[in-house]
Amino acid sequence: MTMWILAMLGVALTASAGVSAVQLAVGDQLPPLKGEFLSGRTAVLPQAASGRVALLMLGFTYDSRFQVEEWAKRFRQDFGTKPGVTFFEIPMIGGVARMGKWFIAAYLILIDQHGRVAWRIAGSLDEQRYSALSSEVSKLLSAN
Numbered sequence: 001m002t003m004w005i006l007a008m009l010g011v012a013l014t015a016s017a018g019v020s021a022v023q024l025a026v027g028d029q030l031p032p033l034k035g036e037f038l039s040g041r042t043a044v045l046p047q048a049a050s051g052r053v054a055l056l057m058l059g060f061t062y063d064s065r066f067q068v069e070e071w072a073k074r075f076r077q078d079f080g081t082k083p084g085v086t087f088f089e090i091p092m093i094g095g096v097a098r099m100g101k102w103f104i105a106a107y108l109i110l111i112d113q114h115g116r117v118a119w120r121i122a123g124s125l126d127e128q129r130y131s132a133l134s135s136e137v138s139k140l141l142s143a144n
Contacts, residue, residue, distance in 0.1 A: 024109065024120065025117065026118060026120065027116060028116065029046075029116055030045060030046045030056075030116070030117060032045070035090070045115075046111050046115030049088070049115070050113075050115070051084075051113050052084050053084060053085050053110065053111070053113060053137055053140045053141060054085070054087060054088060054110070054111050055071075055075055055085075055086075055087040055108060055109075055110050055133070055137075056087070056088050056090060056108065056111065057087065057088065057089050057090060057107075057108050058090045058091075058092060058106065058107040058108070059091050059092065059106055059107075060092045060107070067105055067106035067124045067125065068089055068091075068106045069089075070125045071106060071108060072089055074125060074130060075087055075133075079137060082141065084113070084141055085137065085141070105122045105123040105124060106124070107120075107122045108121050108122070108133070110133060110137065112140050118136055118140055119132065119133060119136040121133070
């Protein structure tokens with residue numbers, strides 16, 4: 001599994017997505033989200049995750065990073081050796097971050113191998129939430 005930290009530029013996200021993450025429903029195609037990897041390389045989701053199940057962990061505030069890190073640690077622990085799985089830690093920067101400042105929590109979106117939303121949730125890690133995520137990842141991996 002590959003872990004990426006991707007800085008999403010708020011203006012680019014708004015312009016390319018046309019919808020906010022909270023409007024995405026399970027089954028929707030993830031709209032193109034443009035940003036940069038920490039290396040400076042341009043990234044576009046869901047293409048950057050193509051063919052893999054991917055967990056997108058968005059943080060809209062400085063404090064949400066703790067929740068994102070907690071989810072990432074647990075996800076890496078359970079799925080870190082799975083070749084068909086990846087995840088992206090996405091701190092929101094710029095316009096969308098200001099619009100999303102009412103988000104105190106991490107916002108997670110699981111996409112399938114074709115870029116469709118398979119699961120989503122906002123908030124901190126707990127066993128019930130993580131069990132639902134883990135179950136969905138396993139289901140997606142066994143479907144292929």
